[in-house]
Amino acid sequence: MISDKLLTPDYIFESSWEVCNKVGGIYTVLSTRAKTLQEAFPDRLFFIGPDVWSGKENPLFTEDDELLKAWRTEAETKDNLKIRVGRWNIPGNPITILVDFTPFYAVKNDIYTQAWLDFQVDSLHAYGDYDEASMFSYAAGKVVESYYRHNLTVADKVIYHANEWMTGLGALYIQKHVPQIATVFTTHATSIGRSIAGNNKPLYDYLFAYNGDQMARELNMESKHSIEKQTAHHVDCFTTVSDITDNECKELLEKQADVVLVNGFEDDFVPKGRSYSAKRQKARKALLNVANKLLGTRLGDDTMLVGTSGRYEFKNKGINVYLEALNRLTRDKNLKRDVLAFVSVPGWVGEPRKDLAERLKSKEDFDTPLECPFITHWLHNMSHDQVLDMLKYLNMSNAKDMRVKVIFMPCYLDGNDGIVNLAYYDLMPGFDLTVYPSYYEPWGYTPLESMAFKVPTITTDLAGFGLWVNTLKGHYATLQDGVKVIHRTDYNYSEVADAIRDTLTEYSALSPKEIEKVRKNAAAVAEQALWKYFIKNYYVAYDVALRNAAKRLEENKF
Template sequence: MIDLLFETSWEVCNKVGGIYAVLSTKAKTLRKRYDHVIFIGPDLWSKDNESPFFIESNTPLDDWEKQAVFPAGMTVRVGYWDVPGKPVAILVDYNSLYVYKNDLYAEMWKKYHVDSLHAYGDYDESCMFAYGAALVIESIVLWQRGKVRNVVAHFDEWTTGMGLLYVKARLQSVATVFTTHATSIGRSICGNGKPLYDYMSGYNGDQMAAELNMQSKHSLEKAAAQQADAFTTVSNVTARECEQLLERRPLVTPNAFEQNYVPKGSKFSKAREDARARLLQVARALTGEDYSSDTLIVGTSGRCEFRNKGLDVTIDALNMTRDKLNRINNLSRKIVVFIMVPAWTESPRKDLQASMRENRVARLFDPVITHNIHNFDTDPIYSKINFLGLHNVIDDSVKVIYVPSYLNGNDGIFNMSYYQLLIGFDLTIFPSYYEPWGYTPLESIAFGVPTITTDLAGFGQWVLDTEGDNLARTGVKVVHRTDSNYSETVAAVSQGLSNVYTMMPAELRKAKNAAKKTSKLASWDNFIQYYELAYSQALKKVEIRMVDDADGL
């Protein structure tokens, strides 16, 4: 029985990446199981730029908030996270804590050998936030002393590791849980073009950290992983990576999805119609072509990690499919592909806005991109599209449209959120090379959209282990990918796209229904049991620790 559960992440009320989706969809299930759940995130906001996900309000922590004392200048705001379940959220303004940085780093070096000397980039900022979050946990635990017994403090990613170590050092009665969603050194190995999987057993995490100038982040993450009462990661794929590079085998706590985000019944049909209409409207205004209602609409999305996310594979597969279909005469049905990956966006294209507003059918200059970007010459997606000549000419059966903007409902072109558009697709493609879990393909099937992924993604491996590789039966095609089979991966993705293109309408409907069914197996109601096991193991460690401490008196 947990009396009080804290969860700390840089992405609480701060939509940056996949961890936001994990925590925001998990919140409702946690609230159903535990009476007192508190999420802690960074206060990065101002009155002129407030978080759209945070509701400052009176909460059960009002009395604590009035009494809490923090180092000079540190402030907190208390309210609710505006997601299903509406959990209590505390935002920490940590900017005043930098004056304590050197003392904190020295203490963590002495206690846990965390090497902060080589810090750069976002290391200091992450550590100051994590320290502030730990001070909040310490303050609430002391305020509740005698009223709560079983307290769990859960920290996500290396960015919160300093907070876990502080709690571990100061609050022996609090059970600590650390989740790495991707190891910092594993991601760096992949980001530097080195083969991760073929040579996994030969890698030493400390050695690679020194080679890649990752000593501080790696040493912090490794210390948090080894000191936590329970250490978890999101898939068996990443568990192997953790064991090799962080030198501790984690529990696997796979990510799930909250089905409440998906419209039901007639609302689903209406949302799908609206999404398809907007997607084809943009394609029409940009390329100057009309598209039939049976156009196969395909999408990919995520961060612009060109190799890790398989964006290189996706674009090469689209080119291969285009060349193959262009050789077939009289193909009236088109494939329109949207690459929805935020980049260094400058502004929505005014000519595209005008074309949509005036309902014109005229091919625009550069009909492959929806927004202006600052770095046309160096953007990897735009450059790859142009290198392959994917210029959306009139005879091309495959049209490729690059959407380099966050789809937050206010991008100036679609003015619909990602989820509002996702429901309109017929297929998504995520052929990742480095993907500890793979939230985008899971989101996709939850909205009834079949997907192509790889067995290097944790989600893809989970599908293989539980359902097998059969898109018609599961809504998921899992492509085999290694360090050395790039061409085969491209061909397999292209073939998967071609197979969906040639499906009869009834077959595609069957695949879409199968996708929904598979997604329900990956619901939080099913997957929360893995977190409960981690919490139980962490609390057991505390129980043993407290008994040992009492015996030592």
Template sequence: MNRFLLEASWEVANKVGGIHTVLKEKAPFIKEKFGDEYLVIGPYVKDTGFQEFNALQLPPLFKEVVEETEKFGIHVFYGEWLVEGRPRGFLIDFNELMMKANMFKYELWDVFKIDSTRTGRDYEEPITWAKATSIFLKHFCQHFTGRKIVIHTHEWLAGSILLFEKFNTLPSVSTVFTTHATVLGRSLASAGVNFWETFSSIKPDEEAKRYGVEARHGIEKYAAQYARIFSTVSSPLTIEAHHFLGRKPDAILPNGLDFKRFPTVEEMAHAHRKYRESIREFILFFFSPYFRVETSNSIQLFISGRPEIKNKGIDVYIKALGRLNKKLGKDDKNVYAFIFVPGETRDIDHTLAHNLSLYRNIEERIDEMTNELKSRLLHYLVHKKQARTGGLFTKDEFVEFAKMFSSIRHESDIPLSTHIPSPNDPIMKLLRLENLTNAKDDKVKIIYYPSYLSSTDGLLNINYEDAVSGFHLGVFPSFYEPWGYTPLESSASGVLTITTDTTGFADFLQKHTKQSNKNPGIFIIGRKGRTDTATVQLVTDVMQKIVRLNKQDRVENKLEARRLAQSCEWKKLISYYFEMYKKLLP
């Protein structure tokens, strides 16, 4: 091997956020291109270290590098990341160095004046891992002197690797730093600052200190300036990074999807029907203790993402639902709006859990009786008699079901959530402000689901990706979203999708695809330069239009959403990475 591509991230074999998805899904394409010359580097995290990593015997090729590193009290695990392609790599155990975290913080202050006095463990762990990794990489580069080596780091969490050691002074070593969102941009957006229109008046270092993110911002800024190639994931983020980090990015590396995870166009209809029925069944079980539920003529929509109320547009979504609830008439379809956003909860709603269990027991009992019921129904049809429930079910069966239904529990108020949220839950507060209370006559009803979806969660019992296929519409009116995986995943599933022009994903579509005016599939809301109130009105209008679409138009939009999403397949977008690496690894 005459060259190495080393990719380091806090999220290699360590699922924390969206960057894990990026790294995992592009890994097989990088591995196919570079083979064993491609190595990943991540943290060894206690308790979860080997959930995604299979330790292997260390090859002689790397023995000396690891031995030299371990002299510093750093244990190095060699193995394969358990994702498609099985890329080989290293997990760096930084735990024994944690007692020296203050030394590493001082090192960054002494050289770069990065002030970390207001940081905690969520800062100390990544920089300690980065310090340990920089020691490992130093010995790696020294051992393989003369071979072309690229060190590619992601986000501030790995960015300090480039600050602890001067890798760019080594003639055969090149470095890349990629930011997927700036620390300052996320902080300003969370506070509601529309910084896109006020770049010239913002002093980045001062604002970072004001918002308490000066240490992370400092690492990000200097990593961007010290890397040979500085890259982002979208055009909007490129502009933002240039202003906040003081360097114009050299490359844009858009995020893709592995479409093998999603139903094919031929499978979409089947997947939609299957999971739509599961969702409708859940809606029935959720509301039927309180009033009669009609789901056959209804629209199911959702929002999902991190609990960033402003950045993710959760506030706009809820306010738009409040307006939609007032605008829909009695002849319009019923709307069931889900909120899949993890939040702090005190417990699951045990009344709901009890009722769900009871309903599913009733359903199982009916399944057991299916053959007998079919036989009885056939008897009526053959003899041209009108079927009556009194004839379909025996007296004992009626008593059995009556006992089951008598066990259904009711709460004093119709629930809004599957859990008992904390008293200060911001989503619950917004729902009440918009008078979204799940009253019987409301056209829009809410199910707030403040936990991660799972096929074994005892509630909906569906994984997130499968659940998405069952919805009619995904709504993601983000205020700050440098890329936007949630709208991309929604449209990849053949689901009509609302997003905004502030997202990198929408920007990519507008520049690289041609959308249908009649059936756009992905509805891009113009949020730049608009007030929240104006955005809410636009989202409301689009949702109302979608609710009123006929079936044929919905199908056309589903197909168009899928077509547009396919422009973001990794097999297409990986070329952006290859083009960048070609400059460094000829």
């Protein structure tokens, strides 16, 4: 329910590189939130994404030639835009416009020059994905301008919501060319903060001393930082996803968020009742089967299955400290159960292991391990992979007599990886516990999703989600709460590893009744993070943007 005191938009346009394009956590934010917004603004919510699937079938997008037909014709003939209109195949099925941004490369330098003249956006040092993102962003802005000119009037209250630095140029374009539209910009993680953390520099203790512009020069991040900073300063409402990232914005972008938009989610993909039990059983069987065929073991159902997943950011996501904790666990005499730990992060994957695939077809038991008994798929860079390197450095062996074994699944768990052949959400119920000891994590969907599947988790207070849980509970959350939140700093790596080890040992000693209680508590915390509770923050952001846009129009007498 939207408060009567808030200004409410008539139309919302939202752009992101991850609309109908599943590459990261922002996809989860947008795709789970869409249903709630579509119900509040039926077919007055439009998502704009890049047409990177041009010429190929996109399973996430259903084109509809009749939808917005009159405008589409105008946009293509009069505005020279190459677009496809249809619906995003997610709950809510919102109207979606995919734009081919490649024609704008021809005028790229003119676009960058104008962005400098208008907003001091420095694109001189662009490299990598900056050009691609910027041309999409500009094209998305042109799409919204076209729709507004052909279909809407100054009487309509319109929001343009841009996500991440990759859509900043479009927000600034709208601000200049269609000033009647109120702009919202969300940074899901500052580009320079992620870079500082990823380059092994201490982010938190020295945050107050860092100058974002200076660090951008030092780390060769000038253009991305520039578009992000200028967009944050110029839009009608600047937002971010957690208090910890808000602090980062204040220091590195020199702009505090107007509203913090905490990330919620929908639990409609979580199986219930008998369906859940069946999926849990199937997932455990699949994980244990892969392990036993790879390792030549006979691990039973009483094995404690532990997992981590997400992006392959070795330090930022805490994969290093997770492996360190597992190594220390091998020497813990209080461990009551065998532990089989998985690292499910997509690496530079080559192909499924043929030797493992052959064994998986067989019904027989094997008592000899395969060569390199740590990995399910061959990598292109076997000799320079951070997970394999650390396992080697820690002298982990996966020998039969070791109580802790580690398996690296470096593939996208899409159900067709050639080894496990189960999708990520189908595997999730099979775990007993998950570990996400992030060093840099603006929010943290992975621990939240884990808990929604009744799988207790371990995270840190450097993750936005971990901080939120502590606030919710009024204390540092413990395993009994369904989530253990570990205090993490720039320098307490070893203490974090010990805390993970101790929590895994503690879980191994729980009785079935105690485990059931912990699992229920995990699901109860996840329930508190549904979009129906968090969407109100968006309505506040829309209100702020609409009021500031009206003020801006009045001051400039457009």
